[in-house]
Amino acid sequence: MGEDIGGGNRAGSQPAFRTLLRYFLGLGTWGFGGPIATVGYMQRDLVEKHQWLDRQDFLNGVALGQTMPGPLAAQVVMWVGYLRAGPLGALATSGLFILPSFVLVLAVAVVYVEFQGLTAVQSLFYGIAPAVMAIIALAAVKLGRLTNRADPRLWAISSVTLAVTAATGAEIALLFVAAGLVMMLWEAPPRFMAGRTMLLSPVGFSFLMGSAGTGTLVALSLFFLKAGAFIFGSGLAIVPFLREGVVEQHHWLTERQFLDAVAMGLITPGPVVITAAFIGYLVAGMAGAAVCTVAIFLPIYLGVVVPGRWFVRHQTDPRVRGFVKGATAAAAGAIGGATIVLTRGAVIDWPTAAIAVAALAFVWRFKNREPFLVLAAGLAGLAIYPLVR
Numbered sequence: 001m002g003e004d005i006g007g008g009n010r011a012g013s014q015p016a017f018r019t020l021l022r023y024f025l026g027l028g029t030w031g032f033g034g035p036i037a038t039v040g041y042m043q044r045d046l047v048e049k050h051q052w053l054d055r056q057d058f059l060n061g062v063a064l065g066q067t068m069p070g071p072l073a074a075q076v077v078m079w080v081g082y083l084r085a086g087p088l089g090a091l092a093t094s095g096l097f098i099l100p101s102f103v104l105v106l107a108v109a110v111v112y113v114e115f116q117g118l119t120a121v122q123s124l125f126y127g128i129a130p131a132v133m134a135i136i137a138l139a140a141v142k143l144g145r146l147t148n149r150a151d152p153r154l155w156a157i158s159s160v161t162l163a164v165t166a167a168t169g170a171e172i173a174l175l176f177v178a179a180g181l182v183m184m185l186w187e188a189p190p191r192f193m194a195g196r197t198m199l200l201s202p203v204g205f206s207f208l209m210g211s212a213g214t215g216t217l218v219a220l221s222l223f224f225l226k227a228g229a230f231i232f233g234s235g236l237a238i239v240p241f242l243r244e245g246v247v248e249q250h251h252w253l254t255e256r257q258f259l260d261a262v263a264m265g266l267i268t269p270g271p272v273v274i275t276a277a278f279i280g281y282l283v284a285g286m287a288g289a290a291v292c293t294v295a296i297f298l299p300i301y302l303g304v305v306v307p308g309r310w311f312v313r314h315q316t317d318p319r320v321r322g323f324v325k326g327a328t329a330a331a332a333g334a335i336g337g338a339t340i341v342l343t344r345g346a347v348i349d350w351p352t353a354a355i356a357v358a359a360l361a362f363v364w365r366f367k368n369r370e371p372f373l374v375l376a377a378g379l380a381g382l383a384i385y386p387l388v389r
Contacts, residue, residue, distance in 0.1 A: 241334075
């Protein structure tokens with residue numbers, strides 16, 4: 001596992017692989033602030049400070065992460081491990097990066113299941129839930145601005161997926177794919193379609209879940225495998241997909257439990273999709289947490305190590321770029337639609353509405369401070385909930 005397969009010229013000497021592993025374990029422990037902040041830490045430490053990684057190799061990993069489904073930070077971590085030691089290296093770096101947040105979320109889940117009936121726990125999440133809605137709403141706006149820019153086609157795709165998700169709560173996995181195909185054909189049409197106007201729309205696609213199979217663990221693994229394959233643009237893109245399957249389709253969790261699970265993913269270090277571990281524990285205990293975590297990260301891992309080298313050679317292909325544009329625009333709209341749906345359950349009275357508005361102002365003004373916001377919202381819930389109930 002010590003072979004270096006990177007393509008760039010290193011400015012500094014390579015550390016022992018165990019040193020790199022220790023770094024990613026630490027990053028998974030203190031890497032608060034979301035994927036952009038975590039990627040920024042890696043650029044600062046690996047490229048600029050220690051010069052363990054060539055800048056172009058690092059940028060290739062970022063570009064791959066922005067193209068393939070999955071949370072950006074976890075994908076870049078996998079890419080660095082893959083460059084250094086192949087598929088096993090990617091597995092080792094990502095495993096240690098995910099481990100701290102998995103342990104923390106699991107510990108919180110144990111306490112949550114044991115004491116969720118207590119007034120104190122209900123009070124905490126009374127304040128946290130509307131604050132989480134503000135975080136997700138702003139994430140949708142930022143992703144839309146970053147991806148869509150001034151392109152009316154992309155804003156149209158975002159608007160359609162927002163409306164579909166808000167109105168029906170339907171799964172939008174195939175909407176992502178359809179939107180990507182529309183933009184791919186529009187930007188790089190086959191010869192027989194050249195010069196023709198594209199009037200395609202992703203509306204009308206639906207995604208049907210497979211059978212639960214032989215039991216709950218099988219159903220969980222299949223569902224989260226599919227979920228991991230459709231996280232385009234942001235880890236939060238998984239929220240509408242998860243809500244439809246977990247709450248509406250399988251009835252594994254209530255709306256309130258699902259909101260609490262999303263909150264756990266946002267306030268812990270590491271990727272937001274670690275929410276899967278919380279959901280898995282609530283549904284099927286420790287085995288459920290393990291199965292859901294492995295299932296959601298497996299497609300992400302394969303999306304880095306299988307097409308990685310091919311992507312570096314073809315990342316400027318207009319078909320690849322067109323598909324990514326469409327899928328990410330759909331993700332931005334879906335996140336916005338999911339926010340509308342979830343807010344109906346989180347904002348239930350004037351105090352929660354006030355918390356949501358204050359949280360929106362906070363995340364608009366301060367970047368990468370979400371854990372502090374959730375802490376403050378929890379304290380507000382502790383103070384207000386006993387007065388209104």
